[in-house]
Amino acid sequence: MARPGKGSATFSGLDGLEAAARRRLSGAVWGYVAGGAGEERTLAENEAAFSRWVLRPRVGAGVREVDLSTTLLGTTVRAPFFVAPTAYHGEIHPGGERATAASTGALGLLGVYSTLSSDSLETIALASGRHPRWFQLYFQRRWKDSLALVRRAEAAGYGAVVVTLDAPVLGSRDRQARSGFAIRSSPPVGNGPGAASPPRGPEWHGGPYAPRGGDVSWQAVRRIVAATQLPVVAKGILTAEDARRAVESGVRAVYVSNHGGRQLDRAPASLDALPEVVRAVGSSAEVYLDGGVRRGxxxxxxLGLGARAVGLGRPVLWALAAGGQDGVGRFLRLFGSELANALLLLGRGSPHEVDGTNIAPVGSARGRPPHGPGRPSPPRSVRAR
Ligand SMILES: Cc1cc2nc3c(=O)[nH]c(=O)nc-3n(C[C@H](O)[C@H](O)[C@H](O)COP(=O)(O)O)c2cc1C
Known part of the structure; x- marks a missing residue:
């Protein structure tokens, strides 16, 4: 948790945010927030992948106003970025998810909240006000517990169920283990005993390796789709094959993510996986992305590669650590301002106007064709990954 008595928000710009959080958190909690899986190759690649693209500004467009608003599954949000689901905000700041939700809601942005929230999903709904929130579901060992969480989310006014599919077990979180992170809140999660974390991988002793978690399968996804009127989003998709399976299973959006590099190390960077997913999905579902998004x-x-919106994971936690509710609000406003500024400098007035012609692989001056049916192949550097 953030060390008490050190004043409020301690960053003035996006560049100082991570360091401000690092100063406020214990080594153990920092290990939880910052760490990835294994050698953290995927974690590093998530950010590095953005450096492989340039923006192609169009001057003289005469854009005098930028409107960041968009719709996500039919709900209007003020900007095409959202708070990605992350567990245990109460370990990072005493304000917990209440603080995150209050700031996110006040700005008219979407917040996605984890099964493993420190506050209950009902408390988070109250803190969000009338603003959109979605519920992230980890499949529970017993189907009735998964269903009970979905029913609670429906009753509390959540707008979608985001099923996380990349965590049948937790990844090998080496840095987190080294840091000695342990949950101190009691109870550990606000949603009660029927809201368990994916299990740790069991130790292998030469026999079959059988973790005892929930059924994370396409069949389970279809069951959730059939069980609720809420739209379902599939989170953790990194391949065209799975994107197609997701759409066939009835989900309304495909969420490209590698869990912030915390699950399978050597999984591709989210951004590198995005083009093949966008191509596979076409117009049959919305596509979102998270992993390594740090600047506008x-x-x-x-967006240029076809995402409709991006999720922010660690940066929101950094802001929460650095300044609680005020810190999250400040960060989201800074991020939005930077995005609006960059959009205007790109010569566009809305996120919907950004397309493949606005970006190019580093070293190439040529843009990609605009989006639309029959989307273009990714550049070879991406395809080869
Ligand atoms: C500390 C931490 C906790 C997370 N907890 C969850 C979770 O409970 N459920 C989930 O679906 N993803 C979880 N994630 C993954 C995020 O939703 C998101 O995919 C990732 O953080 C995006 O990468 P970024 O941190 O580079 O923005 C967590 C990530 C972090 C850093």
Missing amino acids: SDALVA
Whole structure:
């Protein structure tokens, strides 16, 4: 948790945010927030992938006003970025998810909240006000527990269920283990005993390796789709094959993510996986992306590659650590301002106007064709990954 008594928000710009959070958190909690899986190759690649693209500004467009608003599954939000689901905000700041939700809602942005929230999903709904929130579901070992969480989310006014599919077990979180992170809140999660974390991988002793978690399968996804009127989003998709399976299973949006590099190390960077997913999905579902988005210009690259919106994971936690509710609000406003500024400098007035012609692989001056049916192949550097 953030060390008490050190004043409020301690960053003035996006560049100082991570360091401000680092100063406020214990080594153990920092290990939880910052760490990835294994050697953290995927974690590093998530950010590096954005450096492989440039933006192609169009001057003289005469854009005098930028409107960042868009719709996500039919709900209007004020900008094409959202708070990605991350567990245990109460370990990072005493304000917990209440603080995150209050700031996010006040700005008219979407917040996605984890099964493993420190506050209950009902408390988060109250803090969000009338603003959109979606519920992230980890499949529970017992189907009735998964269903009970979905029913609670429906009753509390959540607008979608985001099923996370990349965590049948937790990844090998080496840095987190080294840091000695342990949950101190009691109870550990606000949603009660029927809201368990994916299990740790069991130790292998030469026999079959069988973790005892929920059924994370396409069949389970279809069951959720059939069980609720809420739209379902599939999170953790990194391949065209799975994107197609997701759409066939009835989901309304495909969420490209590698869990912030915390699950399978050597999984591709989210941004590198985005083009093949966008191509596979076509117009049959919305596509979102998270992983390594740090600046407004990163969001533009993802939009240029066909994402409808981007999720922010660690940066929101950094802001929460650095300044609680005020810190999250400040960060989201800074991110939005930077995105609006970059959009205007790109010569566009709305996120919907950003397309493949606005970006190019580093070293190439040529843009990609605009989006639309029959989307273009990714550049070879991306395809080869
Ligand atoms: C500390 C932490 C906790 C997370 N907890 C969850 C979670 O409970 N459920 C989930 O679907 N994803 C979880 N994620 C993954 C995020 O939703 C998101 O995919 C990732 O953070 C995006 O990468 P970024 O941190 O580079 O923005 C977590 C990520 C972090 C850093």
